[in-house]
Every structure is written in structure tokens, then in C-alpha cells.
Amino acid sequence: MEIASRYNPQEIEPRILNAWLQGGHFHSVSRPGHKPFSIVIPPPNVTGILHMGHALNNTIQDVLIRFNRMRAKDSLWMPGTDHAGIATQNVVEKALAKEGLRKEDLGREEFTRRLWDWKEQHGSVIINQLKRLGASCDWQRTRFTMDEAYSKAVTKVFVSLWNKNLIYRGYYIINWCPRCKTALSDEEAPYQQAQGYLYYIKYPLVSQAANRTLKPGTVQATQTKYIVVATTRPETMLGDVAVAVNPEDKRFASYIGKKLLLPIMQREIPVLSDSFVDPDFGTGAVKITPAHDLNDFEMANRHNLSPIVVMNPDATMNENAGEYKGMDRFKARGKIVEFLKNQDLILKVEPYTNAVSRCYRCDTVVEPYLSRQWFVRMEPLAKPAIKAVRAGKIKFNPKRWEKVYLNWMENIRDWCISRQIWWGHRLPVYYCKKCKEEPGRNNKSQITNDNFHPKGVIVAEERPQKCPHCGSQDIVQDSDVLDTWFSSWLWPFATFGWPFDKSQVSAKPPRRGQSHKSQDISRKREELKYFYPTNVLITAPEIIFFWVARMIMAGFEFMGKEPFRDVCIHGTVRDNSGRKMSKSLGNVIDPLDIIDKVGADALRFSLILLAASGSDVYLSEDKFLVGRNFSNKIWNATRFVFLKIEEKGIKVEDFKFSELDEVDEWILRELSLAVECVTESLETYSLNEAAKKIYEFFWHSFCDWYIEIVKDNFTLSKAKAAVFVLLESIKLLHPFMPFISEEVFNLIKKHTSLPLSGMLASLDWPKIGKHACGKPMGIELIFDTIKEVRNIKADLGLGQKKVDIEVDCSPEALKLWNSNQGWIERLALLKSVVYRKGLNRVLYKNKFWALNIVMDNVSLDNFLISLGKKVVNLEAVLSETKARLENKGFIQNASSDIIDREKAKLRDTSLLLQRLLKLKGAFE
RNA sequence: GGGCGAUUAGCUCAGUUGGUUAGAGCGCUACGCUCACAUCGUAGAGGUCACAGGUUCGAGUCCUGUAUCGCCCACCA
Numbered sequence A: 001m002e003i004a005s006r007y008n009p010q011e012i013e014p015r016i017l018n019a020w021l022q023g024g025h026f027h028s029v030s031r032p033g034h035k036p037f038s039i040v041i042p043p044p045n046v047t048g049i050l051h052m053g054h055a056l057n058n059t060i061q062d063v064l065i066r067f068n069r070m071r072a073k074d075s076l077w078m079p080g081t082d083h084a085g086i087a088t089q090n091v092v093e094k095a096l097a098k099e100g101l102r103k104e105d106l107g108r109e110e111f112t113r114r115l116w117d118w119k120e121q122h123g124s125v126i127i128n129q130l131k132r133l134g135a136s137c138d139w140q141r142t143r144f145t146m147d148e149a150y151s152k153a154v155t156k157v158f159v160s161l162w163n164k165n166l167i168y169r170g171y172y173i174i175n176w177c178p179r180c181k182t183a184l185s186d187e188e189a190p191y192q193q194a195q196g197y198l199y200y201i202k203y204p205l206v207s208q209a210a211n212r213t214l215k216p217g218t219v220q221a222t223q224t225k226y227i228v229v230a231t232t233r234p235e236t237m238l239g240d241v242a243v244a245v246n247p248e249d250k251r252f253a254s255y256i257g258k259k260l261l262l263p264i265m266q267r268e269i270p271v272l273s274d275s276f277v278d279p280d281f282g283t284g285a286v287k288i289t290p291a292h293d294l295n296d297f298e299m300a301n302r303h304n305l306s307p308i309v310v311m312n313p314d315a316t317m318n319e320n321a322g323e324y325k326g327m328d329r330f331k332a333r334g335k336i337v338e339f340l341k342n343q344d345l346i347l348k349v350e351p352y353t354n355a356v357s358r359c360y361r362c363d364t365v366v367e368p369y370l371s372r373q374w375f376v377r378m379e380p381l382a383k384p385a386i387k388a389v390r391a392g393k394i395k396f397n398p399k400r401w402e403k404v405y406l407n408w409m410e411n412i413r414d415w416c417i418s419r420q421i422w423w424g425h426r427l428p429v430y431y432c433k434k435c436k437e438e439p440g441r442n443n444k445s446q447i448t449n450d451n452f453h454p455k456g457v458i459v460a461e462e463r464p465q466k467c468p469h470c471g472s473q474d475i476v477q478d479s480d481v482l483d484t485w486f487s488s489w490l491w492p493f494a495t496f497g498w499p500f501d502k503s504q505v506s507a508k509p510p511r512r513g514q515s516h517k518s519q520d521i522s523r524k525r526e527e528l529k530y531f532y533p534t535n536v537l538i539t540a541p542e543i544i545f546f547w548v549a550r551m552i553m554a555g556f557e558f559m560g561k562e563p564f565r566d567v568c569i570h571g572t573v574r575d576n577s578g579r580k581m582s583k584s585l586g587n588v589i590d591p592l593d594i595i596d597k598v599g600a601d602a603l604r605f606s607l608i609l610l611a612a613s614g615s616d617v618y619l620s621e622d623k624f625l626v627g628r629n630f631s632n633k634i635w636n637a638t639r640f641v642f643l644k645i646e647e648k649g650i651k652v653e654d655f656k657f658s659e660l661d662e663v664d665e666w667i668l669r670e671l672s673l674a675v676e677c678v679t680e681s682l683e684t685y686s687l688n689e690a691a692k693k694i695y696e697f698f699w700h701s702f703c704d705w706y707i708e709i710v711k712d713n714f715t716l717s718k719a720k721a722a723v724f725v726l727l728e729s730i731k732l733l734h735p736f737m738p739f740i741s742e743e744v745f746n747l748i749k750k751h752t753s754l755p756l757s758g759m760l761a762s763l764d765w766p767k768i769g770k771h772a773c774g775k776p777m778g779i780e781l782i783f784d785t786i787k788e789v790r791n792i793k794a795d796l797g798l799g800q801k802k803v804d805i806e807v808d809c810s811p812e813a814l815k816l817w818n819s820n821q822g823w824i825e826r827l828a829l830l831k832s833v834v835y836r837k838g839l840n841r842v843l844y845k846n847k848f849w850a851l852n853i854v855m856d857n858v859s860l861d862n863f864l865i866s867l868g869k870k871v872v873n874l875e876a877v878l879s880e881t882k883a884r885l886e887n888k889g890f891i892q893n894a895s896s897d898i899i900d901r902e903k904a905k906l907r908d909t910s911l912l913l914q915r916l917l918k919l920k921g922a923f924e
Numbered sequence B: 001g002g003g004c005g006a007u008u009a010g011c012u013c014a015g016u017u018g019g020u021u022a023g024a025g026c027g028c029u030a031c032g033c034u035c036a037c038a039u040c041g042u043a044g045a046g047g048u049c050a051c052a053g054g055u056u057c058g059a060g061u062c063c064u065g066u067a068u069c070g071c072c073c074a075c076c077a
Helices: A009-023 A052-070 A085-098 A108-122 A125-133 A148-163 A234-239 A250-255 A294-302 A319-324 A329-342 A379-390 A400-410 A516-531 A541-559 A591-598 A600-610 A621-648 A662-683 A687-710 A716-733 A738-751 A779-795 A811-828 A861-886 A888-893 A896-923
Strands: A036-040 A074-078 A167-177 A182-184 A191-204 A226-231 A242-245 A259-262 A267-273 A285-288 A346-357 A367-376 A395-397 A429-432 A457-459 A475-477 A534-539 A564-569 A573-575 A617-619 A803-809 A830-835 A849-854
Touching (some): A009 A125, A009 A591, A009 A600, A036 A516, A052 A074, A052 A534, A052 A573, A052 A591, A052 A600, A052 A617, A052 A662, A052 A687, A085 A108, A125 A591, A125 A600, A148 A541, A167 A294, A191 A234, A191 A259, A191 A329, A226 A242, A226 A285, A234 A319, A250 A267, A267 A285, A319 A329, A379 A400, A395 A400, A400 A541, A534 A541, A541 A564, A591 A600, A591 A621, A600 A617, A621 A687, A621 A716, A621 A738, A662 A687, A662 A716, A662 A779, A687 A716, A687 A811, A716 A738, A779 A811, A779 A861, A803 A811, A861 A888, A888 A896
Parallel strands (some): A395 A564, A534 A564, A573 A617
Antiparallel strands (some): A167 A182, A167 A367, A191 A226, A191 A346, A242 A285, A259 A267, A429 A457, A803 A849
16 A cells, blocks of 8 residues: 555645646636636735735635636736735845845845845745645736836826826825835834833013023023923924914913013914813823924914924934034934923923834834825825725625724825835836936925926926926936835736737737737736626724725726625734734744744644634744644545545446445434535635535544444445545535645545546535435434444443343334344444343433343442432423413514424423433432 | 723633523633644543623613723814
8 A cells, every 4th residue: 555644745735836837827818708806916025925915815816716727707806916026125235235225225226136036036936935825816817017028007096196186296204214215105104102201391581581582591591480291292393383282271371472582492372272182191292393293393384383393314414403503313312301490491301102103114213204205195096995885896705894994094194105215116207307306305494295286396107308397307316105004005907908008019829810919918808897896805803904004095096996705814923921923023934944843734724713803813833733634634635535445446436426324324314414615605705614514524524434434344335335435525625725634635536447537626516415315313312322332431431342132122223223233333332232021220211212221230329420410410401491481471482493392302301301310310 | 072882701802682500712620642744642629701770581682870991983173
């Protein structure tokens, strides 16, 4: 026998993978008259390496894709990677640093070339890792967000939004990393708790402070009236333009409209009222620094105050900072505090824990910074996206995420899309130098957001030859690139080749009668029409805002349709104590390591079992043993079947069953129920329900009962049934454990003469109900009897000893017993079964037979104890049931079948109880 | 500060519209190397379903409140 007794995924998985890829089993094309099923992969970062989150996310997608592929749908899983602007640039910059170079040393062009080199060399790492996981993506279609065709989509979208006045350039407070010198999105600047200080600073009233200079040795501020403001960043006070209080706050009512003298800068600033100010926080008065704080910026806008930027892009103080010019922001903070202390302008300093944003790549404290950036106006885009979800066109699963989505969408803010880095899609924005100088990005003290289409700014898909306004050829392109998400939000349709630009070059040779370009384009158009909207998007909760919501908006804006019909949000993968897995915590479990140890199938199956719909997954290495053990069980069940077939020289050529007995019928019925359950569960995205059902059926029905029963009576008929069940089981299993199921399929082909060909991945899904059998069967009662006999034997201390039993039964039941006696004796560990009328003791009884175990000289202690427990239980049930049936309310209100059930229960329980009491009495 | 979720066996979780004696896996205990599998088999122990009220003939399930934990959002200087 050449089948190993242990399943060895390391040998099998690479071979199967290769066969799938060679056979083109994952490629899908649109076929008129067929049904599509499509998913676009959440594109991993091109710098990424597979982590458990990916493993879970992609396993779920693969299960759905494989399931639908087997249901003969044209199943397309679109793979690809994301250029991940800052992350990738960071990786390459680090590599450069090893050569002692900075990107500026190379210049933009050369540095970008290096980035592409890096991508060519390392960009497919995660793709190959996904293949090892078993992901059945249509790999021929693998896309990259900076592919030429994809980039055209990005440019087109930018221009289109600009033309509709949905993109504008303007000043706003953004997250600014002074080290990277770029704007960051909110997700790129996560908050961290930081220990700092809250400084309470006195701002004197001008009426009293007028003509007084607040310099050392002159008038003491304590002698004047003042307002105290609290701040964590005293250096920003140099840019203060006002102090705000709550209009309801009586303490400050008399100050409103008056002027304060801003210490150090000696600038007069107004006291204004704004309901944003929380009278209960700090002193109830807020300094307004519009250029360095988002709230202040918005308040200043409300009150028509101009911001004053006091820092340079590298976070040193600028010329607006007076004597602190050139000083680093933190050094300036110290100096300013020192000065204020000397002036007695600090009331107190309190330790304070607040949230500080840090750059995710270099950990530098991010500065809220007034800067000229490009924005997308989101509200108009959000409207149809909100409507669609409300109308149920797009469904979230679990549903609760819908609220999260809607809440964000209804309070949506404009999207800062420009980044001051070099890796990404460059803005299709050109400046005519003659019409208008390219504006400096920083140091603006004026908030003048641009008009709709300002002069000298040209937004176009192609670089213009000359300025349409003045004809000048002195034109420069904006140096910024777009936020990575500005390309990912187009993923569900841009991956199909949209917008089908004619200049796209096809790699395919032209076909007869049509130029290859137009042929290619019309095919792509068809495919988009066929596969879009995609069926379902599988992603993690933290991606809802960045990506899911934006894809929905882009879908409606550019396709006029939702990008997907269902969104499944799965949980986060955590370590066993609930912490997120991260390199810095050192609690990462590497999926590739698990694949090496137990196989991709075991990894996949374990993950699905653990990931109950949308709940977080707590992992430790031992949790993968479930999958490993199950693999081995499947393997050995298969091994057993073919071992027997070989031993008996049986030829299985077809599934024409001529002589099914009760046991065969039972297992076929169980199989049918499993098919039904798994199918329904997969249709409703209850993957773990489906996985559990397969596990339960295969292990506990097929292996524990069926195989055990047929072991010593392995006929042709049994072989057929066993192979049939095996074949149908691995079909059910295939979406979850594609490798082992495929290998079992190979073995079936090898050891039988069944007309099977191709690969399991392309086979049809089992039909529901085909083998359901309505025949009432006593076989399950036999199972119960065997269990009960084992149970009693264990209590009697006869666990592994063979015993004689006596059975009293009807002639009909006797037939059942006789025809199955062999395996009954084996499974219940019996020496013999004697049939006789009337037993002098009944240990077990059901509707059809009663049974006694012949025994002498055994300890009855345990048996009587468990008998006693049973009696107590039954008495409780009995009195409960009685009480229920005597309850008028119950009789009046409960449905008739419930009442009937209770009546039956009363009958059965009291009979059983009587018998047990009698039995107990006989022993005592 | 708002919102959401969770709380069921030692651990991780199921429990469908309220209706038999609340289930599974892992772990644990006992026995067994029975010729597919010790990555196995058989049996067993283990739960006042977080707490307090309420609705109901009947609540793990519905309502209200409390506690603890977790997550998300937010402009609190």
C-alpha cells in the first residue's frame, strides 16, 4: 500500500498548486448565458508579506470563489497589489540609506526608477505567498495600481472630478510630518497617548496693559486683568489671532469684544465667543491658532480671522516667530515657557496626558499644519452612496457595520489627496509659469481657497503643449503625487481596463477582421459589463472608511452602479490574549510558518472554524491542530477505503447502487443533509457553520459510524457507497481544504475505474437531496442502543470486556438485529447476542426492543450512582412537565404541537422513570 | 463625549422568529497501541447562561437598568 499513514502536505501542496496553475483552472472569461460571480481582492501592499489577517481575508474569498466555481458560475477573483506610496518609498529609501544615499541625491527620476526596480524584483512576493495559501485568483489578470492602464483611470478620474468642481486646491490643516515633509492622511498619523504638560498662560487685557511692555523688569502682568488660557503647545501661541470663550459663559461675558495683548508678540488679539468652546474644560478660554490647529482654523474661518503660520516645513520656527525664528519647535517651547515664567505670565503647569499624532513611518510627532493641498469634495459623492446602502442595494454583513458606514458618510469631510512624495500617480496638474507662478505650498498667511478654475492652472489627462490662456510653453507639472487610496477606490472597475483608452497596447496578436486594439477593448468592455458589479467584498472593519466607502462612491460616480452587492466584514486577528498581532509586540504568528508545519489546508480550515461571523480571531499556534488533525483524519479515511478496495480486489466502476442496506441509506441521507446545510451556509456567508457541518459529518458520521460498521464486511456495494460519500465529501470540503481534497480526488481516480477526469476544482458541486431517503429506519436506534450498552458497561467496570447480551424484540426488529449483528457485536464489544422473549431484567428499552447484559460478580456502585442521577433528572423533568401541562395559561397559549410534544414527553419520561425505578429496586 | 459589540463549561465559542433535560471543539479524568488514523478510539466529569428588575403560561433568547471588558468615531485647547 503506497498511501502514507500520515498526511504530508509539504509533498502534496506544491504539486497540486502547480497542476491548478498549469491547467488554467482559475482563469475566467465572460460567457453569455452563464452566471458571473466576481470578487476583487483587497490589494495588498506591494511591499507586503503575508500575515494572518491576509490569510483569513483571502481564505474567506477563496472559499466563496471555489464554491461558486463549482456551482458552474463564471467565477472571477481579480488579484493585484497596491503601490502603497509612502510605505514603498520608505522601503526603498531605507535600502538607499545603506548605500549612504538620500533620495535627493538621486533626484526624482532616478529615485523613481529605483522604486520600479524594487517593485520588479520584490513586488510579487506576496502574490506567491497567496498562491501557497491556495488562493484561486485569476493570476493572469494580476493588476498593479500603477500599471499604465490603471494610471490612465486615475488621471481620468482626477480630471473628471476637477471638471465637475469636485476637486479643489485649498488651504487646510493637515497632518504634516516635518521629517518626511509631506502631508499625511489621518490613518498615516495614528494617535498615541503621550505624557506632556498643560500650561496655563495669562493673556492681559489691552485696556490695562496698553502702553505697557511686558519685558523683564517692567510692569508685572499680575497687576493687570487677564484671561488665562491652557495649552499643551505653548510655541503655537506665537501664531495666536484671538482667544475664544463660550457665549454662555458668564465668567467671560464682560471680556467679549475686548482686546488682549498676546504676550511675547505684543499683538493685540480679540476675545470672541464661539459655542465650540467648552466652558468646563481647562479655563474655559481657548487661544486661537488657526495655522496650527484644526479647530482653531475652523473657528477663525467663522470669525474671519487670518491665520499666522509660525513654523517652517521642517518644524523650525519661521520669520513670524520673532526672536524664536530658526529655533526647533520643542526648543522654542522651552524658551517660551521660561520667558513667560520670568514674566509671571504662567499661572500653573500641570502634567497632562493627551493624544499626539506620530508619523507611522518615522515616529516623528506630526504637526497640525496649515498647508495648501488638493482635496476632493466628498458630500456630493457621498449622497448616492448613502442612498444605495439605505435602499439595501449594498448589504453589510454583519449588518451592524451599516450604521458605522452611514454615520461616517453622513458626516463626511473633504479628502486631502495630495502627498509630497515621489512614488505614486503624479497629479495631472500643470502650471503656466507665465500666467501664475506655482504657488509656494507653505508660509501662507492668507486663506484664499482657489476659484473654480484658476488662471494658469491646467488640469488635463495629457501634458499640455502650451498654456491655453496665454500660449506660453513654460509649463511645469505639480510635483505632488496622489494618496494611494485615490487609486484603490477605482479598483473594482479599473482592474477591468476601464476607461478602455484606445492607446492601450494589447499583448495579444490581432485576430482576423479586426484590429487587435479594438478587439481587445470590446472584449474588456464586455467583461466589465459582465463581472461588474462584483458580488461581494471581503474586508476588515478598519478598511470601511478608507476603502469600502470610497469604492462605493467611485462606483456610483464613474460606473453609475454599486461596485459590489454584499460587504462581509470579518474580525481582526489577535494573539491569544487579545492583542493585535504586531512585529513590535513580537506576538506574530507567521502563516507561512504554519503552512510549513501543518499545511495550507489546516491553516485555512482552522481559521474559518475560529472566525465566527465577524468576530475577532484569537490565535495561538496550537489552534491549528484542529485543522491538522482533521487533514489527517480525511487522509486516513481515504487510505482505509482504498486499502480495503485493494485488499478485496474490488473494482468500483460506477455508482449504480443495487443493494443498499439500512446503514448505506443512513449515511447517504446524512450526506444529503450535510450537502444541504453546507450549501445554505455558504450562500449566506456563514463559512464557519459550513465548515463545522463538514467536520461533523465526515468525522462523526462517516468515520465514526459508517467506516467502523463496514470494516469487516467490505463488499462491492459498501465500496461504492464509501467512495461515493468520499467523493461528495471532498467536493464539500474543497472550498475550505483545496489541496487535500484535490489529492483525495487523485486517489479516487487512481484506485477506481470511475469516469472521472479533470481536477476537483472544476467539478460540479453536489446536488441537494439527490440521495435523501424518506424510509423510516431503526438504524439510529441501533446506534443509540450501542452507545447505551457501552455506557452501562463503563459504569459496570466492563469497559473493554466482551459481554453477552439478551434482547427481546418484535420479529421485524429481529430481522434488523440479525442482518446487522456482526458489526453490532464488534462496536458494542459483545461476545454474543441471544434473542428471547421476556427478560428477567431490563437495562435498556426503547419502542422496539429491550435489552439485558448478562453479568455476574461485578461492582454495581458506579452503575447505581449513574442510575440514581438519571432518576433524579427524570423526576425533575417529569414534575416540570406535569406542572406545565397543568398550567391553564400554557394550555391556552402554547401552540398545539408544543402541547403534544409536552404530552409525549410526559408519557415517555414516566415510562422510563418507572423502568429505572424498577431496575434500581431490583438491585437494592 | 458619543456610538457599537461582548459577558453561556477551565479555555475558545455555537445557540436561528421566546417552547424537550443549554451544545461543540480544545483541555481534563478513566480505559484502550481493536490490522485507516494515538494527529486515534470509547466513556465520563464540568454551566444558578455577568448582575438586578420587568414583560410572558414559559426568557440564555425580548425590554429597562447596573457592572466589567473590548472596539470604533470625535475638534476638547
